[in-house]
Amino acid sequence: MHRIIIEGNNTLNGSIKISGSKNSAVALIPAAVLCDEKVTIANVPNISDIDALDEILNYLGAIVDKKDDTITIDSSKIENKLIPEKITKKLRASYYFMGALLSKYKKVEMYFPGGCAIGARPINLHLKGFKALGAKVEEKDNLFIITADELVGTKINLDFASVGATINLMLAAVKATGTTVISNAAKEPHIVNVATFLNNMGAKITGAGTSEIKIIGVKHLHSCFHEVVPDYIETGTYMILASLIGKEVTIKNIIPDHVKSVISKLEEIGVPMEIGVDFIKISAPEKLKAVNIKTQVYPGFPTDLQQPMATLLTQAKGKSMINETIWENRFLNIAELKKMGATAEVITNSKAVIVGPCKLKGKKVKATDLRAGASLVIAGLIADGQTIIENADYILRGYEGIVEKLSKVGAKIRLEKMD
Numbered sequence: 001m002h003r004i005i006i007e008g009n010n011t012l013n014g015s016i017k018i019s020g021s022k023n024s025a026v027a028l029i030p031a032a033v034l035c036d037e038k039v040t041i042a043n044v045p046n047i048s049d050i051d052a053l054d055e056i057l058n059y060l061g062a063i064v065d066k067k068d069d070t071i072t073i074d075s076s077k078i079e080n081k082l083i084p085e086k087i088t089k090k091l092r093a094s095y096y097f098m099g100a101l102l103s104k105y106k107k108v109e110m111y112f113p114g115g116c117a118i119g120a121r122p123i124n125l126h127l128k129g130f131k132a133l134g135a136k137v138e139e140k141d142n143l144f145i146i147t148a149d150e151l152v153g154t155k156i157n158l159d160f161a162s163v164g165a166t167i168n169l170m171l172a173a174v175k176a177t178g179t180t181v182i183s184n185a186a187k188e189p190h191i192v193n194v195a196t197f198l199n200n201m202g203a204k205i206t207g208a209g210t211s212e213i214k215i216i217g218v219k220h221l222h223s224c225f226h227e228v229v230p231d232y233i234e235t236g237t238y239m240i241l242a243s244l245i246g247k248e249v250t251i252k253n254i255i256p257d258h259v260k261s262v263i264s265k266l267e268e269i270g271v272p273m274e275i276g277v278d279f280i281k282i283s284a285p286e287k288l289k290a291v292n293i294k295t296q297v298y299p300g301f302p303t304d305l306q307q308p309m310a311t312l313l314t315q316a317k318g319k320s321m322i323n324e325t326i327w328e329n330r331f332l333n334i335a336e337l338k339k340m341g342a343t344a345e346v347i348t349n350s351k352a353v354i355v356g357p358c359k360l361k362g363k364k365v366k367a368t369d370l371r372a373g374a375s376l377v378i379a380g381l382i383a384d385g386q387t388i389i390e391n392a393d394y395i396l397r398g399y400e401g402i403v404e405k406l407s408k409v410g411a412k413i414r415l416e417k418m419d
């Protein structure tokens with residue numbers, strides 16, 4: 001386990017380069033096994049979730065070659081075998097191997113996936129979609145056995161615009177017989193990134209990024225080169241931080257269109273921004289205004305930025321309300337922020353109130369999940385004194401080089417390995 005130590009209250013100045021999207025890369029890598037030839041994916045973030053997926057690829061017998069941020073995957077000789085539960089449990093995205101292996105072999109056995117403890121995280125919509133495509137799903141002690149004589153294209157309506165179910169069903173449908181239409185599909189940028197990857201291999205997918213995705217099944221997928229889209233959640237995290245203690249911070253290698261909801265919320269809070277083609281420049285204003293945040297599916301305000309935003313709201317003048325509509329257990333950072341002096345209350349599992357501004361003091365706190373950890377890093381950077389963040393491995397799952405990137409712009413932050 002690691003912990004992060006921060007000496008707070010240093011103004012940040014300079015530029016931060018955004019890495020490839022975690023939530024895209026963790027879908028692209030399992031999707032690669034669909035191809036019977038070598039594929040190359042560039043701009044892959046160097047984070048522990050990717051290491052866990054590499055472990056699965058190697059376990060299945062894929063030939064994986066990594067050079068800097070580029071990974072080449074040859075799945076022509078992989079074996080469709082049961083992945084040990086201890087590996088599957090390392091992350092939520094292991095479940096994309098369900099859709100990919102079912103699509104390739106018409107059979108897959110897999111344990112229930114892992115992931116941050118931000119809710120029950122059922123996969124019923126994924127399984128319902130697999131069944132709609134003609135698969136039989138059995139479950140025994142958290143082990144799923146999914147088989148199909150044939151996967152046949154059909155209409156699938158998602159009860160909720162689930163990111164994971166949209167991607168998993170795209171993977172399952174891409175080699176099915178006939179046409180599949182997924183309606184009420186998720187529209188996040190990573191859905192488009194995965195659909196483009198599959199189309200580069202020869203798939204026939206249209207509508208990704210809208211609520212209706214059409215997939216015409218194909219027989220063969222060929223070699224291709226693809227690039228991971230910039231991480232809009234990492235982008236938003238650093239935008240929020242710069243709005244608090246940035247002298248002049250430029251966040252570069254981004255797609256501003258992907259953070260439109262964050263830009264408009266920060267404008268409402270009173271943060272001036274210079275928005276370029278592939279960068280945003282932010283200098284923290286004197287005053288921040290309290291606002292209400294309601295998390296929604298893309299392109300609404302992202303649930304993954306709710307916790308980092310909560311830290312900013314401790315410094316905003318007035319009473320802010322947070323309404324978390326996606327996950328039922330995503331306020332675990334509030335208790336830690338209160339240890340640092342924040343005035344905040346969790347009202348229900350979907351509502352929290354924060355009153356500011358109040359000066360935070362450095363304390364020993366605990367990261368409970370990835371984005372809660374990000375919320376505490378921001379808190380430590382603006383607090384007086386030293387903050388120690390335990391369980392920092394959560395943070396390393398989703399933020400490539402966070403200590404290096406922040407040190408480069410003047411933060412006093414370091415990583416310590418605990419034995």
Ligand code: EPZ
Binds near residue numbers: 160
């Ligand atoms: C993805 O999770 C992301 N993870 C999450 O980011 C993100 O919070 C979430 O999408 C929403 O944007 C990855 O991409 C690896 P969902 P996912 O399926 O796919 C319910 C982070 O911090 N649901 O869109 O698991 C579910 O319970 C992580 O990077 C069902 O009920 O999210 C939740 O309430 C955390 N049944 C809602 O839908 C299902 O079968 C959203 O889930 C599937 C989902």
